[in-house]
Amino acid sequence: MSDRIAILYQGILQQVDLPRNIYEKPASRFVADFIGESNIFYGYVSEKRGGEAKVVLENGEATISGTAAEPNQIVYVSVRPEDMVFSQEPKDGFTLFGTVKDVIFAGSVLKTIVELPEKMEIKSYTSPRAPSSRIGDRLYLSWEPGSAVVVPTADHVTYRTIDNPVFAPEKRRDGREP
Incomplete structure (x- = not known):
């Protein structure tokens, strides 16, 4: 039995x-979707100060910490449903908002689906007792800045050693996005 997992996509080692x-630090968008569920936002880094970056998303702005992404770099931001936070007022550094579309009791979790103005659906998992x-x-939607993971778009490719996460192209062999 192994303690590591190798994820391949179209013959390319992803991570x-x-x-x-x-699960917590996916190296690509494919990996973020591979295990569990993830809310994936598309945007670009507008500014970076210290350990935090402001990312302009298709449907608002968010603050991310611990990213190597540089200003003007196009990125995907992956946030797991259990890390999403909903509130009546916007949190500092976030401007995302939406309308609750569905609330589903699933035993040990309460699944909430929020639809953003552009019809994008965001999932949140909380305790049914909450x-x-x-x-x-x-x-309004937010998350702790450290719980989001910035993953590269297909334009940003970096290969690293086997002991670290591996970034790989997210384009199919025919050049189209997956």
Whole structure:
């Protein structure tokens, strides 16, 4: 039995890492979608100060920490549903908002689906004992800046040694996005 997992996509090694690292620190958009669910936003880094970066997304702005991305770099931002936070007021560094589309009781978790103005759906998982939203509620979305992972777009390719996450192209062999 192995303690590492290798993820291949169309014959290209995407990432070799421990299962927890693959889940929490995916090296590509494909890997972020491979294990579990993820909310993936597309945007670009507008500014970087210290350890934090401001990312302009298709549907608002967000603050991310611990990223190597540079200003004007196009990126994907991956946030797991259990890291999403909904509130009645915007949090510092975030301007995302949407409308609750569905609330699903699933035993140990309460799944909330929020639709952003561009019809993008965001998932959140919380304890069923936590206060829940109702369909139609308008909410602001945020997360702890360190819980988001910036993954490269197909334009940004970096290969690293087997002991570290591996970035690989996200384009198919025919040149199209997956």
